[in-house]
Amino acid sequence: MGAIFRREIGAYFTSSIAYIFLAVSWIFTGMFFYYTCLVTATTDMSGMFQTLFLIFVFLIPLLTMRLFSEEKKQKTEQGLLTAPVSLGEIVFGKYFAALALYTIALLMPFVYALILSKFGVVEWGMVFANFLALFLMGAAFIAVGGLVSALTENQIAAAVMAFVAFMMLYLVDTITGVMKDGTLKNIVQELSFMRKYYAITYGVFNVSTIVFYLSFAVVFNYLTIRVFERRRWS
Amino acid sequence: MIEVRNLTKHYGDKHAVNDISFTVEDGEILGFLGPNGAGKSTTMNMLTGYISSTSGQALINGVDILEDPIKAKSYIGYLPEIPPLYVDMTVKSYLQYIYDLKKCKLPRRAHLNEVMSLTKVNDVQDRLIKNLSKGYKQRVGVAQALIGNPPVLILDEPTVGLDPKQILEIRTLIKKLGKNHTVILSSHILSEIQAVCDRIIIINHGIIAAHDTAENLSRNVSTDHRIVARIEGPRDEIIKAVRNIDGIKYCRADMEREPGIYEYEMEAVPGKDIRRDLFRVACEHNWPLLAVRSAEMTLEDLFLKITMGEGIVIENADDKAEQKGEKA
Numbered sequence: 001m002g003a004i005f006r007r008e009i010g011a012y013f014t015s016s017i018a019y020i021f022l023a024v025s026w027i028f029t030g031m032f033f034y035y036t037c038l039v040t041a042t043t044d045m046s047g048m049f050q051t052l053f054l055i056f057v058f059l060i061p062l063l064t065m066r067l068f069s070e071e072k073k074q075k076t077e078q079g080l081l082t083a084p085v086s087l088g089e090i091v092f093g094k095y096f097a098a099l100a101l102y103t104i105a106l107l108m109p110f111v112y113a114l115i116l117s118k119f120g121v122v123e124w125g126m127v128f129a130n131f132l133a134l135f136l137m138g139a140a141f142i143a144v145g146g147l148v149s150a151l152t153e154n155q156i157a158a159a160v161m162a163f164v165a166f167m168m169l170y171l172v173d174t175i176t177g178v179m180k181d182g183t184l185k186n187i188v189q190e191l192s193f194m195r196k197y198y199a200i201t202y203g204v205f206n207v208s209t210i211v212f213y214l215s216f217a218v219v220f221n222y223l224t225i226r227v228f229e230r231r232r233w234s
Numbered sequence: 235m236i237e238v239r240n241l242t243k244h245y246g247d248k249h250a251v252n253d254i255s256f257t258v259e260d261g262e263i264l265g266f267l268g269p270n271g272a273g274k275s276t277t278m279n280m281l282t283g284y285i286s287s288t289s290g291q292a293l294i295n296g297v298d299i300l301e302d303p304i305k306a307k308s309y310i311g312y313l314p315e316i317p318p319l320y321v322d323m324t325v326k327s328y329l330q331y332i333y334d335l336k337k338c339k340l341p342r343r344a345h346l347n348e349v350m351s352l353t354k355v356n357d358v359q360d361r362l363i364k365n366l367s368k369g370y371k372q373r374v375g376v377a378q379a380l381i382g383n384p385p386v387l388i389l390d391e392p393t394v395g396l397d398p399k400q401i402l403e404i405r406t407l408i409k410k411l412g413k414n415h416t417v418i419l420s421s422h423i424l425s426e427i428q429a430v431c432d433r434i435i436i437i438n439h440g441i442i443a444a445h446d447t448a449e450n451l452s453r454n455v456s457t458d459h460r461i462v463a464r465i466e467g468p469r470d471e472i473i474k475a476v477r478n479i480d481g482i483k484y485c486r487a488d489m490e491r492e493p494g495i496y497e498y499e500m501e502a503v504p505g506k507d508i509r510r511d512l513f514r515v516a517c518e519h520n521w522p523l524l525a526v527r528s529a530e531m532t533l534e535d536l537f538l539k540i541t542m543g544e545g546i547v548i549e550n551a552d553d554k555a556e557q558k559g560e561k562a
Contacts (some may be wrong), residue, residue, distance in 0.1 A: 003334030007320070014322045079318025079378070082282040083335050084308035233286045 004085070004093030005100075008067070012101055021062050025105040028055045033112045043120040045113065046201065049130035052109075053197060056102075056138060057166045063098045064145025065159035068224070072153040081232070087225045095146055095221055102138045106131055125203060133200035136213035137193060141166055143220035150227045169193045235260050236281065236386060236416055241290035243276055243440075250276045252440040253290070258433075260385070263412035265431030265448075266420035267537060273440040274420045275315050278390050281418070282312045294386055308336070311384040313392055317375025321364035325355055325374055328363060329381060338382040345381070352407060353377040368395035376404065380411075387411060389419040393426060405430050424537055436537060460501045460529040462488065463512060467521035469496050475515050481506040492524075499529055 012018035029052065036047030071077040080090055113127045145162040152158050172192040179185040189195070196209045236258040243251040251273040258264045268274045279285045281292050283299045283306065292299045297306040320328055329346055338345065350356040353373045358366060363374060372395050379387060392408065393401045401423075408430055411417060421427050427434055428448050436444040436451075444451060465472050469487055476485040476498065485500035502508045509526060516523045 003331055006334070007323075007331045010327075011320070011322065074319075074321065075314070075316040076318040076320055078279075078284055078314045078316070079312075079332075080335075082284050082307055082310070082312045082314075083332075084304045084337065085335060086304060232284070 001085070001089040001093040001096075004080075004090055005097045008094050008097030009100065011066075012063075012097070015066070017062060017066070018101055021059060021101065022105055025052075025055060025059055026108050028052070029108045029112070033109075037112070037116065043116045043122050045109065045116070045122075045127060046130065048109065048112075049134065049201065052134060053137065053194075054170070056134065056141070057170055058163070059105075060102065060138060060141045060166065061145055061159040061162040063101060064142055064149050064162055065155045066149065067094045067098060067146050068150040069153050069155050069158045073155075081228070087228050091146065091221050091224045091228070095142060095217075098142045098146070099139060102142060103135065106134055106138070126201070129203050129205075130201050133197050136200070136210065137197055140193070140213045140216040140220070141169075143217040143224075144169075147220050147224045147227065150224045235293075235295055236418065237291075237293040237296075238277075238281070239291040239293075241277065241280055241292055242288045243273075243280060243285070244288045249440050251280070251287075254437070254440075254442055255290075256435060256442070256445060258416050258418060260416050261413055262433065263408065263417040263419065263431045265427035265434040266418060266437060267424065267427055267434060268420075268437040268443075272437045274437055275390055276440075277437070278312075278314075278388050278418070278420065282310055282388055283307050284314075308382075309384055309386050311379035311382065311387045313375045313379040313387075313389045315390045317371060317378070319363045319371060319374060319378075322362060324360050324362055325350075325366070325377075326359040328374065329359075329377060332378045332381045336382040340383065345383070349377050349380045352380065354403065369397060369400050372396055373400070373404070376407075384415075386416045387418070389417065391420055391422065393421065393423065401426070460499070461509060461512070462497055462499050462525075462527055462529045463523065464491055464495060464497045464525040465516060465521050465523055466495045467516075467519065471519070472496075472498065472521060475519060476500055476512065479508055479511045479515060482508060495524065497525075501529075 009018075012021075029048065032048040032051045033045070036051075037043065037045060068077075071080060081087075109127065109131065113122050113124070116122050141162075144165050145158075148161045148165060149155075149158040152161070169191070170193060172188060173194050176185055176189045176192070179188065196212060199206065199209060238254060238256050241251060241254045242249070254273075254277060256264070266274050266277070276285070280287045281294070281299065283303045286300060294306040295309045297309070299306040320331070323331065326346070329349065330342075333342060333346060347356070350359055353376050355370060355373050355377055358370055363371060366374070372392070376389070376392055379389065387408075389408070393404050396404060405426060408417060408419065412430070412432075419427075419430070431448060433447050434444070434451055435442055473485055473487060476482060479502075481502045483501045483503060485498055488497040488499050491497050500508065500512075512526065513523060515521075
């Protein structure tokens with residue numbers, strides 16, 4: 001798994017996706033930090049974090065689009081699948097590489113929090129809660145994006161499909177808003193990313209929420225493994 | 235050692251590979267021949283665990299590729315038809331990655347250097363793979379298969395895209411590796427298979443059409459009664475006269491080798507030597523006999539005969555002759 005992880009990280013940087021991803025996410029982090037904290041002279045960073053959620057809905061497809069589709073297109077997949085490694089190692093190696101890069105992007109708010117702490121009192125609990133919420137949300141999204149990437153050999157298609165999937169997850173609350181009360185609504189509501197996200201940012205640490213995100217990631221990575229297994233057996 | 239038992243692959247109704255069985259011993263090189271779409275790559279992909287078989291078994295060093303794929307794969311060095319190269323890596327970092335991927339235990343630097351010098355890629359080790367020529371890419375592909383010194387090597391057309399000198403080098407390398415590895419290689423170049431392989435399997439439409447040692451396969455076709463002669467004289471008359479020789483089966487003109495001078499390919503009934511009769515006919519008509527040689531049935535002829543069926547070979551005989559002429 002280590003070899004795949006390292007190669008994937010390297011590929012992010014040689015293909016310049018890493019630079020684009022980090023630059024764009026830090027531009028927006030900085031922009032919203034400026035508007036929500038500096039302009040209003042407050043140490044409350046929640047406004048900045050709230051907008052970041054949407055930014056990453058747009059940016060995570062950039063990380064996941066080439067994970068598997070590129071291997072298929074360049075025929076390097078054959079080397080990977082005939083190497084003495086399990087499908088789980090392949091899928092998770094790539095998954096963790098994307099997650100690592102995403103985590104690096106998430107570290108920037110801490111830099112801003114450090115700067116703010118020089119001028120006022122920063123609510124570190126809130127910063128960490130927001131970081132955790134964004135991290136868990138990304139961990140789940142990247143797994144979804146990975147699955148989508150394994151289904152196609154076209155990076156653009158993978159990016160668009162991942163984006164659509166993320167928007168659907170993002171908009172679950174909008175959908176449930178017009179649904180009739182009942183079991184179906186309750187089930188769909190339970191899938192809501194936003195609710196759980198905001199719950200964490202408000203400091204409501206619920207084990208079930210964390211389990212929800214993590215199992216979401218595991219299930220989708222498992223589905224990716226199944227896609228490869230199925231392709232072999234077809 | 236590789237054991238293949240009744241290996242079959244169906245894609246829907248299409249039988250890509252149908253009930254193939256063979257064994258390759260340690261230190262043996264097996265050549266895989268067949269036209270495009272015959273099932274060579276499919277068979278290799280099943281052996282290496284890239285795709286599953288519909289039925290049947292493939293054992294690598296006694297380990298079933300489907301039952302314990304990771305262990306079986308660790309015995310195999312595989313060069314697919316299209317080398318699985320990450321083109322934006324340098325040769326060295328790519329091979330280091332393969333070393334890590336295969337969880338190789340050999341001394342890292344020494345082993346990588348050994349593989350790179352074996353495949354003669356050390357002078358490009360710091361270049362990006364995408365900037366390499368096809369020949370170098372192919373050799374990097376061979377190099378990645380050799381990493382970890384796996385006992386079984388499966389090479390799908392290892393010399394594609396190489397120039398004649400490189401082909402010779404890779405061929406020598408494969409022969410050398412064949413002494414202590416189990417090697418399967420496929421190729422379109424029949425002389426290559428002939429030069430390198432101990433045994434040959436000709437595969438067509440997913441079944442084994444022939445399976446024997448290289449010598450036996452060529453010996454199967456007796457050669458003494460087929461000759462090629464270069465005769466100076468009027469073409470149609472020559473053909474007519476030769477056809478009158480007792481025991482001749484056919485005679486036809488090949489291509490024009492010198493201005494106005496043709497080569498003629500003729501075949502007599504088996505066991506009949508027509509060279510003397512031919513000389514006599516030429517003398518009678520005062521046609522200088524410029525060259526006579528026996529038309530040895532090459533592996534290429536045999537290959538076409540087996541994969542296309544006798545009837546088709548004769549129909550296409552003229553085209554084949556032209557192709558030969560172009561080569562000469």
